[in-house]
Amino acid sequence: MNFSKYYSIVAHILSKKKASKKKIALIFLALVLVVYYCCLPKNLFRTPYATVVTDRNHELLGARIADDGQWRFPPADTLPEKFKQCLIAFEDQYFYWHWGVNPLAIGRAIKQNIQAKKTVSGGSTLTMQTIRLARNQRRTFGEKIIEAIWSTRLEFRYSKEEILGLYASHAPFGGNVVGLEAASWRYFGHDSSLLSWAEAATLAVLPNAPSMLHLSKNREALLKKRNKLLKKLLDRQAIGRTTYDLALTETLPSQPLPLPQIAPHWVSYYHKNHHGTYSISSIDKGIQLQVENLLDRWNETLLRSDIRNIAALVIDVNTNEVLAYCGNVRFEDSNSGNQVDIIRSPRSTGSILKPLLYCAMLQEGELLPNTLLPDIPVNINGFRPQNFNLQFDGAVPAAEALARSLNVPSVQMLRTYSVPKFYDFLKKMGISTLKRPASHYGLSLILGGAEATLWDVSESYVKMARSLLRKEPSPTAPAAVFQTFQAIREVNRPEEIDWHDLRSVQSIAWKTGTSYGFRDAWAVGVTPRYAVGVWVGNASGEGKPGLTGARTAGPVMFDIFNLLPASCWFEAPADEMIEVEVCRQSGHLKNPYCEETDTILICPAGLKTGTCPYHIEVNLTEDEHYRVYENCAGNAGIVRKSRFVLPPAWEWYYKKHHPWYKSLPPFKSGCGNDGTMLPMQFIYPQNNTRVFLPRQLDGSKGNIIFELAHSNNDAIVYWHIDDEYVTSTQHFHTPALFPTPGRHSVTVVDQEGNSLSISIVVEK
Numbered sequence: 001m002n003f004s005k006y007y008s009i010v011a012h013i014l015s016k017k018k019a020s021k022k023k024i025a026l027i028f029l030a031l032v033l034v035v036y037y038c039c040l041p042k043n044l045f046r047t048p049y050a051t052v053v054t055d056r057n058h059e060l061l062g063a064r065i066a067d068d069g070q071w072r073f074p075p076a077d078t079l080p081e082k083f084k085q086c087l088i089a090f091e092d093q094y095f096y097w098h099w100g101v102n103p104l105a106i107g108r109a110i111k112q113n114i115q116a117k118k119t120v121s122g123g124s125t126l127t128m129q130t131i132r133l134a135r136n137q138r139r140t141f142g143e144k145i146i147e148a149i150w151s152t153r154l155e156f157r158y159s160k161e162e163i164l165g166l167y168a169s170h171a172p173f174g175g176n177v178v179g180l181e182a183a184s185w186r187y188f189g190h191d192s193s194l195l196s197w198a199e200a201a202t203l204a205v206l207p208n209a210p211s212m213l214h215l216s217k218n219r220e221a222l223l224k225k226r227n228k229l230l231k232k233l234l235d236r237q238a239i240g241r242t243t244y245d246l247a248l249t250e251t252l253p254s255q256p257l258p259l260p261q262i263a264p265h266w267v268s269y270y271h272k273n274h275h276g277t278y279s280i281s282s283i284d285k286g287i288q289l290q291v292e293n294l295l296d297r298w299n300e301t302l303l304r305s306d307i308r309n310i311a312a313l314v315i316d317v318n319t320n321e322v323l324a325y326c327g328n329v330r331f332e333d334s335n336s337g338n339q340v341d342i343i344r345s346p347r348s349t350g351s352i353l354k355p356l357l358y359c360a361m362l363q364e365g366e367l368l369p370n371t372l373l374p375d376i377p378v379n380i381n382g383f384r385p386q387n388f389n390l391q392f393d394g395a396v397p398a399a400e401a402l403a404r405s406l407n408v409p410s411v412q413m414l415r416t417y418s419v420p421k422f423y424d425f426l427k428k429m430g431i432s433t434l435k436r437p438a439s440h441y442g443l444s445l446i447l448g449g450a451e452a453t454l455w456d457v458s459e460s461y462v463k464m465a466r467s468l469l470r471k472e473p474s475p476t477a478p479a480a481v482f483q484t485f486q487a488i489r490e491v492n493r494p495e496e497i498d499w500h501d502l503r504s505v506q507s508i509a510w511k512t513g514t515s516y517g518f519r520d521a522w523a524v525g526v527t528p529r530y531a532v533g534v535w536v537g538n539a540s541g542e543g544k545p546g547l548t549g550a551r552t553a554g555p556v557m558f559d560i561f562n563l564l565p566a567s568c569w570f571e572a573p574a575d576e577m578i579e580v581e582v583c584r585q586s587g588h589l590k591n592p593y594c595e596e597t598d599t600i601l602i603c604p605a606g607l608k609t610g611t612c613p614y615h616i617e618v619n620l621t622e623d624e625h626y627r628v629y630e631n632c633a634g635n636a637g638i639v640r641k642s643r644f645v646l647p648p649a650w651e652w653y654y655k656k657h658h659p660w661y662k663s664l665p666p667f668k669s670g671c672g673n674d675g676t677m678l679p680m681q682f683i684y685p686q687n688n689t690r691v692f693l694p695r696q697l698d699g700s701k702g703n704i705i706f707e708l709a710h711s712n713n714d715a716i717v718y719w720h721i722d723d724e725y726v727t728s729t730q731h732f733h734t735p736a737l738f739p740t741p742g743r744h745s746v747t748v749v750d751q752e753g754n755s756l757s758i759s760i761v762v763e764k
Contacts, residue, residue: 040153044134045170049074050182051271052278053263055285056321060185060260062267065176066276071186071259072178074278075169080193083180084164085238086204090229092126096160100127100151127151130167171207175256186256197239198250201229219252226252263288265327265341282321287314290563291324298556299329302536307544307552311342312560313458313533317465317526320472328539337539346433346451347535350513350549351405352522353426355484356460357446358402360425361417363480365605369487370397370587372614373409376649377683377707381690383443385411388514394654395646397587399487405512407447414446422446428475429460448515458524458533465509465526468570478573479603485509485526485570506566510557512549519543523553529567532560577601585644588612593642618643618664626668648681652709663711666752680717680733680748680756683707687758693741695764701738704762708733708748720747 048067052074054060066072079087088095094102102125124132124147131150137143154163173183180203184192188199195203205225227248234244263283270279295310302310314324327341361367375393378385385407392408401409414422422445423438433451434441441449467474468481488509510525521536536552538544546552580602583594590597591611619628619638628638645664646654655661664679684707685691694702708717710733718728719735722745727735733748739762747757 040150040157041134044130044154044166045075047072047170049276049278051267051274051276052181053267053270054278054280055262055283055288056281057285058191058280059285060191061262061281061283061285061288062264063182063185063259064267064271070176070178071182073169073181074276075179076165076181076192076278078161079164079168079180080195080200082195082197082200083168083192083203085233086197086200086229087126087164087168089232089236089238090201090204091129091208095126095164098125098127100125100153100155101148125151126167127154127163130154130163130170133167133170173203173206177256185259187253189257196247196250197230197233197243198226198247201226201233201247202252205229223252261331262292263325264331265343266322266325268327269341269344282316282319282323283325284323287563288324288326291326291560292329294559294563295326295329295556298559302552305544305546307536307538307547308336309338309340309342309537309539310556311454311535312556313343313454313531314560314564315458315462315531315533317462317469317529317531318471320462320466323530340539342535342539343454343533345539346453347520347537348448348515349450349452349457350448350515350520350522351407351410351446352457352511352513352524352549353431353452354402354405354410354446354513355464355488355511356426356429357410357413357417357422358398358487359464359476359480359484360422361413362483363477363603363605364417365603365608366417367398367413368582368587368589368602368606368609369399369483369600370582371609372396372586372588372646373398373401374412374647374650375401375406375408376653378408378411379684379686379689379691380411380415380443382692383411385443385447392653393657394650394652399483402484402487410446411443414443419443419445425475426460429463431456431460448513448520454522454533454535457522458531461524461526461533462531465528465531465570468573469528477576477603479577479601482570482572482577483603489569506561507569508558508561509570510554512554514548514550517543518545518547521547521549521551521553523549523557525557525561527561527567528570530561530564532557532564534560572601574601576603578604578607580607583612583615586612586614588614591615593617595642614646615642615644617641618645620665621668624665626665626671628668628671632668632671648679648711649683649709651711652683663713666712678754678756679711679715680750680754681709682748682756682758683709685758685760688760690761690763692763693739703736703738705734705736706746710750712750716751718749720749721745723747 049072050066051064052060053062063073092102128147128151131147131154135143135147158166168180170179172178177183177186180192183203183206184190184195187203188195202222205222230239230244230247233239234241239247262285266281266283270281291312291314295312299310310326310329312324312326313322315321316323325343327343328338330336330338358367362369372395375387375396377392387406387408396406396409398409398413419442420438423434423441427434431452433453433456463474464476464481464484466472467476468478468485470478488511489507506527508525508527510523513522514520519537519541523534525532534553534557536556537547578601579599581590581597581599582588583590584596584598589607589609589611593615594612618641620626620641621628622637622639624639624641643664644661651661651663655663691704693704706719710717713731716728716730717733719726719737721737721739726737729735741762741764743759743761745757745759747755749755
């Protein structure tokens with residue numbers, strides 16, 4: 001405050017001869033009132049506070065110490081009644097009757113000090129002690145006067161209850177424990193609202209001389225003071241005889257207790273982002289403790305395989321609130337990366353994003369739920385995705401490809417949808433770790449080529465569920481989400497594990513993922529009530545054999561769901577879907593030649609996918625051994641049949657897994673193919689691709705293995721490079737060829753004269 005300004009004004013007025021004594025007195029009084037009004041700082045205490053985090057029911061999860069090394073919790077709004085009565089009875093029994101200063105108490109203190117010939121009492125009220133704590137100055141006569149003036153001013157600003165709260169929140173309780181709440185937890189291990197009369201009395205007398213009265217020294221003096229206060233309460237009939245007798249039997253705590261360490265990574269997150277505050281979080285302590293205990297048990301098992309870290313997240317789908325947050329296990333162990341919060345750490349996604357691509361393509365009409373997708377070897381500019389089982393099915397329904405987490409069909413889906421579109425969709429779904437352009441990730445984006453956090457991934461699944469429940473707007477359409485969840489509701493991967501032994505008793509839409517090198521194992525599941533995300537691995541990024549989402553994260557996820565109340569399945573958003581007939585074998589909209597159909601509900605955009613391209617009408621001889629054209633059948637007659645025909649490369653693998661599939665018979669002699677329907681197809685390499693010519697260990701030039709599919713198992717195929725014949729194959733068309741570096745034309749001709757050519761570039 002600028003007192004010189006007021007001094008100048010007063011001096012100017014006094015210099016006037018006509019100024020009366022009355023005016024001078026009024027001005028002086030006004031100046032005194034202004035100084036009195038402004039003497040108390042706006043923020044009485046400028047001390048750092050600990051970060052305190054509770055669950056949704058105000059139960060303490062944990063805290064982080066204040067910056068000055070003190071356990072000082074942020075001020076509370078109210079005080080427990082027991083402590084309040086103990087404090088007033090011990091420190092200031094006339095607290096509610098004075099205005100910050102008690103003249104009788106000061107007079108009594110002066111008398112006691114004169115009689116003792118030393119300072120034995122200060123006569124301070126609780127209000128004055130609050131000011132002393134705020135000012136933290138040496139105790140002198142002048143300081144006492146300032147405390148008295150500030151105390152009366154404090155009484156104008158705050159209510160009596162607020163003053164009690166300020167005192168209790170900043171009083172020293174011994175060691176580095178400051179404030180009632182911190183003392184209650186450190187000395188008795190529970191909230192101050194649960195203090196017994198003996199505990200409340202102990203804490204009421206501690207601030208009187210915290211350096212002299214201590215839990216480990218002068219315990220007798222502390223006990224004597226506590227019991228004296230309890231007797232005072234008994235005499236005032238604040239407590240009854242039975243309560244008094246029981247309180248006397250309670251022992252003093254032997255040493256400070258550690259604070260709770262529940263959801264430690266969640267508490268650390270609050271400490272970083274809400275430093276020095278008291279936060280009521282959405283965590284459900286009961287669920288949190290159950291999940292923590294479950295992860296500890298799983299950690300014991302996984303440690304045998306040197307898999308050291310687990311993280312799990314439980315989210316309430318209806319409210320989008322976090323109910324359990326386990327960023328890792330064994331927080332107290334700093335040797336194995338256990339203090340790393342995995343939930344917010346970017347990790348390779350593996351297959352965990354595949355349902356998002358499936359959902360995006362459904363809602364944009366680029367796919368129907370069971371549209372056949374190619375599952376054949378593919379090489380895209382050197383990128384050769386493989387399925388987990390290293391096999392190919394030829395063609396797989398989209399929903400099955402998702403349920404089985406097949407990599408090759410997923411890459412084909414992304415290739416159709418486009419990487420930039422999917423990249424933008426992931427960002428809209430909350431994947432915040434895509435820091436590089438879409439071109440950097442390429443098609444590997446769907447197989448773990450990008451990193452994401454368990455938080456973002458789990459939230460993306462929650463967004464889909466909330467969209468389906470119509471809880472909030474979302475980039476996903478309810479109809480597409482419902483079909484996606486239906487697809488991953490019945491996940492079955494016999495090549496990895498028998499899921500029938502692990503499934504929960506309730507229906508769950510769930511997906512697992514495994515990153516390259518077995519470094520990250522993921523599992524995320526959703527019901528209309530809960531979403532559970534799990535990550536298993538090593539925080540260091542060290543891969544381990546057997547570290548897959550199916551074998552590690554998946555079982556943990558199911559165990560967590562089994563801890564939670566079950567819920568029914570999602571309702572189909574029939575009002576946002578249309579009914580169509582689809583071909584049962586291809587999953588496409590039916591065409592006139594589809595003999596077996598199903599009626600299903602789809603997204604309206606799915607109408608633009610087109611009709612089934614694989615069912616055609618063919619002309620056969622009467623014995624169905626040959627194909628013919630009408631104009632060359634002669635007198636033999638023809639039979640028109642509807643046939644399911646896949647491209648040759650698909651067919652080559654498809655019929656290995658589907659014995660019922662029949663290839664088209666060859667054309668009858670004299671009724672040859674007109675070239676509209678070639679019986680063969682290159683599997684590797686494909687047209688206009690670059691292939692690399694390897695070198696052997698001895699430095700010599702290696703070869704390139706070509707692969708061709710032919711619908712006729714007995715066909716003979718003749719191979720040419722740049723119109724020069726090189727070899728022939730039968731049954732298995734996989735010759736090893738030696739083209740020189742550069743661009744080449746590769747042509748194949750079968751014994752019926754059907755020919756096919758591709759252009760490739762060979763590089764060293």
